[in-house]
Each structure stands twice: as structure tokens, then as C-alpha cells.
Amino acid sequence: MSSDAPVGARPPAGKTFFGHPRALSTLFLTEMWERFSFYGMRAILVLYLTAAVADGGLDLAESSANAVYGTYNAMVYLMALPGGWVADRLIGARRSVLWGGVVIAAGHYVMAIPTGWSVFAGMALIVLGTGLLKPNISTMVGDLYERDSPRRDAGFSIFYMGINLGAFIAPLITGFLGEKVDWHLGFGAAAVGMTFGVLQYVLGRRNLGDAGARPADPLLGADRRRALTRIGVASVVVLAVLLVLLVAGWFTVDTVVNLLTVVTVLVTVGYFARILTDREISGTERSRMKAYVWLFLFAASFWLIYDQAGSVLNIFAADQTDRSVGGFTFPASWLQSVNPILIIIGAPLAAALWLKLGHRVSTPTKFAVGLVLNGLSFVLMAAAAQAAVGGDLVSPLWLVAVYAIQVAGELSLSPVGLSATTKLAPVKYASQMLGLWFLATAVGDAIGGQVARLADTWSQPMYFLTFGLASVVLGLAAVMFTRQIRQLMAGIH
Template sequence: MSSDAPVGARPPAGRTFFGHPRALSTLFLTEMWERFSFYGMRAILVLYLTATVADGGLGVGESTANAVYGTYNAMVYLMALPGGWVADRLLGARRSVLWGGVVIAAGHYVMAVPTGWSVFAGMALIVLGTGLLKPNISTMVGDLYERDSPRRDAGFSIFYMGINLGAFIAPLITGFLGEKINWHLGFGAAAVGMTFGVAQYVLGRRNLGDAGARPADPLLGADRRRALTRAGAVTAVLLVVLLGLLLTGWFTVNTVVNLLTAVTVLVTVGYFARILTDREISGTERRRMKAYVWLFVFAAAFWLIYDQAGSVLNIFAAERTDRNVAGFTFPASWLQSVNPILIIIGAPLAAWLWLRLGHRVSTPTKFAVGLVLNGLSFVLMAAAAQAAVGGDLVSPWWLVAVYAIQVAGELSLSPVGLSATTKLAPVKYASQMLGLWFLATAVGDAIGGQVARLAQNWSQSAYFLTFGLASVLLGVAAVMFTRQIRGLMAGIH
């Protein structure tokens, strides 16, 4: 997906948004409401799955619920690849974002239906819609600026605030409605949020000018028909597989989760194999991609732990923390708002720190710092779990401290990784590398969902300590191999 605007793609002149094109406000609010719906639903998903039927939940075991959660997150990021392709070759970013928002809203409305099947059907729709919206709205933000505009980075920073603002507000609303009143009412609140996002996107389209109006590299004629035929064939194969699972009695939650996990890993391996064996990329580009493989593995390992905040740590918050304040027991999902508010506070500080350090700290070293901090957060969780042995409730400040350490790790790895992705990309694959970066999260979440199954069978302190120390050791190994990885990066810092 190209983030460079085509000629004439600038929005019309007129009123501004904090000194930026007025269109940024439209995209800012669309993303804010999309993240509101995503994080609002995610904050209560595992709690709903594991709640007893008497309490309005599905009564699913913790191991299965954690795996479903991880796989759902993985699919959201995996679908960024075909979603970007659809925008680039068929619909254009603007229509992709619109249809993505409509499908996401439909998914949340389906989840609001108080039946057992609705949650899974709704998640499938949300995955498809997010794949269309998430990568392409970022492309449209890039379309608002000239390639070398000094305001471009500032515009993305404002847009990034929208992401975290939505993620901060959402659990406070959906968590209260879901946990205190009715789970499906919480899912319905997420649906209303996405509806607001779609409505203001449609009303604000006059601000967008030609940004994202046309596909960057459209398929025409026979090529278009061939692509649609292949897409139809793939869809047919998937339907046949699902039908086969139904007829054989293998269509279970665990079967689907395991199948999607395998698909995520295989797609990733195939993608890297395709790039590394491409004879059209230069030797230097191939070396840099080999370095990127290591960074990708580090990032996947990071997200494997980090994204358990909504599953294993969320269950810990519900069952093992004392959330009573002045006679009011606040919802466990409210703690899901800690990460985004800390990111809002910490992102400017991290940007200032990396600017001051310059090239004295390399990209692999920053990744290593992220892994070590992530691991230390789980070591601290092991102490919290040990304090809760015997049924004692611990202070929620344990989790706040854990999330603070994880956010410091995220700010060391996530924005740095995004920057490294653009710098290490072969010219031929430059527009696809953002999708490849999303795959790191997909792989981490998919495998993390399977790993999280162990949390139900192991003691919690052993679980957190094992994977916390593993992340720390991987971070130490990353430091040891920094010199070799920097050599493969061929002059890229």
C-alpha cells in the first residue's frame, strides 16, 4: 500500500485542524471510533466467553477463550494484507475505508444479538471490515501531505492520538455496560461507536478532495477478471473446507482456532520465502531482508506476551484483584484503559529520547530493550500471582505497574519497528511492507493464543515467570547478536 499521494490528491484548501488539512479531522475521528469499537469489544470478549451461562456468558474454558482471543487478534492483522491489496488494485483507499467501517459496525451489531452464535459471526465480520479499514486509513493520512512535508510526521502523531484516545475511552463504557448490566449491551455500545465513525466519515468526505479516491495501481480488463476469478476460487475452497468440517463433526471452536493459527504462520513463511528468493531484488536488499527476519521474530515474540493484556491478564484482573473503591467494585475491563493513556503520555517522551540518542542506539538494541522490558513485566506478574495464592485479592496497582513496563517496551519496539520496516524494504516490495509488519503482530497473537492455553493448567506464577524469563533471555540474545544484525542491515541504523 503506497503512502505517497498521487498527483492532485491533496484535499481542498480552507479551514484547518490544528494547523493541518481539515481532512485530518475526518480521518482522526473515523480511526478514533474504529479503535473505540475494537478495544471496547476486546476488553470484554474473554470475560464474556468465560462467564457462566447463569451470568449471561458462554461458559467457555479459559484455555479456549484465550486461544480464541489470540486468534481473533491475529486475523485482524493478517487481513491487512488482502485489505491493502483490495484498495491498491480494486476499490481505492476511500471506498475501502467506508465499506470496512460498514462491515465492522455490522459485526458489532451482530454481537449485540443475545444468542450464543452471534459472537463468532460478529467477530468474522469485524475481522473482514478491519482488514479493509485499518491499513488504508493510514494511507489516506499520508495522502494529505507532500512526501517531504515537514508537517507529515506531526499529522501522523495527531492521528496516533486518535487511536489511543478511542482505546482509552472504550473499556470505560463497554466494560461498565458489559460487566455491570449485560454483555451484549457492551457489544452494542461498540456498534454505536463504529456507526458514529461511519456517519462522520460520510459527512466529512467533502474535506478529502481526491485523497484515496482511486486505486493506486488498478487492475483493468482481463487482469481484473483474472484476479476476481482467483479470489472467488479461494473463497470457494474455504467454503468447501468449512463444509467438510461441518459434515465430519470437526467444526469446533478449537479446530477453527488451530487451523487459523497454522494459516497465519504459513502465510508469513511463504511471504518471506517469496521475497528472499525473488531474483529481481539486489544482493544488498536481500541482506537487509535477512536482518528484517530477525527483527520480525523479535517483534512477534514481543506481541506474544504484550497482547495477553486482554486475555490472561484481564482474567487475572477479574478474579484476583481487589477492585473495590469506596464501596464500588469497578469493572475489571477498566484496567484495559491503562495502556493507551500511558502511551499518550509516554510517546512524546520516547520520541524525544530517541532523537537525543540518535544513531548511538541501533534498531536491534531498541528491540532488545523492548523484549527485556516485556519479560520483566511478566516477572512482576509472577510476583503478583504469588501474592494471590490462596485466594487473596491483590491491589490492581500490580497490573498498572505491569502495563507501565510493557508500554515502555512497546515504545522501544513498535514505532522503531515501523520505521525500520520502511527503511529495510526492497524497492519492489516497498508498498507491501506495512502489511508484512502487521504480520508480526498476527503471528505473535496467533502463537500467543495457543501459549495462553497453558495459563489454565500451570500455576499462574510459574506461567508468568517462565515466559517472562524467556523474553528477557531473548532480549539478551538480541543484544549479543546486534553486531551481526547491523552488518546485514548494510548501513541502515
């Protein structure tokens, strides 16, 4: 999924968007509405799954709901790999984004149907659609600029503002509708948001020029037929496995979640094994990939904790925080808007800090800082959980403080990791490494969903303190091995 533009893939001249190609506004709004739908649904998902049937929910155990949430997030990021391949080899980024948006919207509309099965069917569609849209819309942003254009980074900065703007607004709307009116109405609001995104994408297609219009490396003739046959066979195998589970009576939420977790880990192991055993990559490239394995494990450990904001911490917000302000009890899901607004505020500050520090702070050290901060956020959560022992409601400012620490950790690790991914990538796999970076989130979320089951059996202070300290220890260990990792990076800072 290369973000390098093919020759001639320039948008038409004319009006600009904050000094950038007009097409950026089309992609900005598409991404904003896609993130609105994604984070809007995600903000109320676990709350709906655990709500009593009398309150319109599914009354799942918190352990199962947390595992579903983690696995859902994992599948979204895992599908970025085949989604990028489909665009590069079959239909191009532009059509991938369009069809991805349509499938996402369909998934949210299915979730809006007031039945239990609709939620899981809708999530499956959203996973497929996001896999097509998410990696390829970023590719199209890159297509708007020359490879060495000084405006390229600024264009991506504006684009990522759309991500966090959608993520900030979404819980405020879907959270109110879902928690105060009807859960499925909240899911419906996410569907409407994605519909807006698709409509404006279609209407703005004239601004896109040739960006993403054709596959970067298209399969033709027999190769294309062979690939489509394999896709068809794989689809039949997946359906057959699901049918066997259904007939055998094993088709339960927990069985499917466990199976998908195993698949996520196996895909990741297979991907790394393929690269590290490839005889066409040089010794230096292999050394850098060994360093990247460590960074990948650190990142997966980070997301394992960080992405519990929408599951374990969201349930804590609903059950154990005092959310009354002037006689109005605001929805627990509103606290999911804290993270994106803090990122909007903190991202420019973090960028300025790393620019000032330059190479004095290495990539592994920045990862270590992210892990330590992430761990400290859970240590603080342990204190909040201890204050809530006995049924006392605690101030939501505890969660605001936790999210602030986590965002500081994210800004130390996530953008740095994305940059390191591009720098450490073997030349042969340069276009696939972004998908590999997404896999770190997938693995972290998949395993995190399983780990979060313990929150339903351990005492809350013990749960948060155990995993918080584990992350701090891992971060300190990363500091100790920084020199060895830097040596493997072979000149990359």
C-alpha cells in the same frame, strides 16, 4: 499499501485542523471511533467467553477463550494484507475505508444479538472490515501531505492520538455496560461507536479532495476479471473447508482456532520465502531482508506476551484483584484503559529520547530493550500471582505497574520497528512491507493464543515467570547478536 500520495491527491483548501488539512479531522474521528469499537469489544470478549451461562456468558474454558482471543487479534492483522491489495488494485482507499467501517459496524451489531453464535459471526465480520479499514485509512492520512512535507510526521502523530483516545475511552463504557448490565449491551455500545465513525466519515467526505479516491495501481480488463475469479474461487474453497469441518463434526472452536493459527504462520513463511528468493532484488536488499527476519521474530515474540493483556491478564484482573473503591467494585475491563493513557503520556517522551540518542543506539538494541522490558513485566506478574495464591485479592496497582513496563517496552520496539520496516524494504516490495510488519503482530497473537492455553494448566506464578524469563533471555541474546544484525542491515541504523 503506500502512504505516498499520488500526484494531485490533495484535499481542498480552507479550514484547518490544528494547522493541518481539514480532512485530517475526518480521518482522526473515523479512526478514533473504529478503535473505540475494536478495543471496547476486545476489553470484554474473554470475560464474556469465560463467564458462566447463568451470568450471560458462554462458559468456555479459559484455555479456549484465550486461544480465541489470540486468533481473533491475529486475523485482524493478517487481513491487512488482502485489505491493502483490494484498495491498491480494485476500489481505492476511500471506498475501502467506507465499506470496512460498514462491515465492522455490522459485525458489532451481530454481536449485540443475545445468542451464542452471534459473537463468532460478528467477529468474522469485524475481521473482514478491519482488514479493509485499518491499513487504508493510514494511507489516506499520507495522501494529505506532499512526500517531503515537514508537517507529515506531525499529522500522523495527531492521527495516532485518535487511536489511543478511542482505546482509552472504550473499555470505560463497554466494560461498565458489559460487566454490570449485559454483555451484549456492551457489544452494542461498540456498534454504536462504529456507526458514529461511519456517519461522520460520510459527512466529511467533501473534505477529502482526491485523497484515496482511486486505486494506486488498478487492475483493468482481463487482469481484473482474473483477480476477481481467483477471489471467488478462494472464497468457495474456504466455505467448502468449513462445510467439511461442519459435516464431519470437527467444526469446534478449538479446531477453527488451530487451523487459523497454522494459516497465519504459513502465510508469513510464504511471504518471506517469496521476497528472499526473488531474483529481482539486489544482494544488499536481500541482506537487509535477512536482518529484517530477525527483527520480525523479535517483534512476534514481543506481541506474544504483550497482547495477553486482554486475555490472561484480563482474567487475572477479574478474578484475583481487589477492585473495590468506596463501596463500588469497578469493572475489570476498566484496567484495559491503562495501556492507551500511558502511551499518550509516554510517546512524546520516547520520541524525544530516541531523537537525543540518535544513532548511538541501534535498531536491534532498541528491540532488545523492548523484549527485556516485556519479559520483566511478566516476572512482576509472577510476583503478583504468587501474592494471590490461596485466594487473596491483590491490588490492581500490580497490573498498572505491569502495563507501565510493557508500554515502555512497546515504545522501544513498535514505532522503531515501523520505521525500520520502511528503511529495510526492497524497492520492489516497498508498498507491501507495512502489511509484513502487521504480520509480526498476527504471528505473535496467533501463537500467543495457543501459548496462553498453558495458563489454565500451569500454576500462574510458573506461567508468568517462565515466559517472562524467556523474553528477557531472548532480549539479551539480541544484544549479543546486535553487531551481526547491523552488518546484515548494510548501512541502515
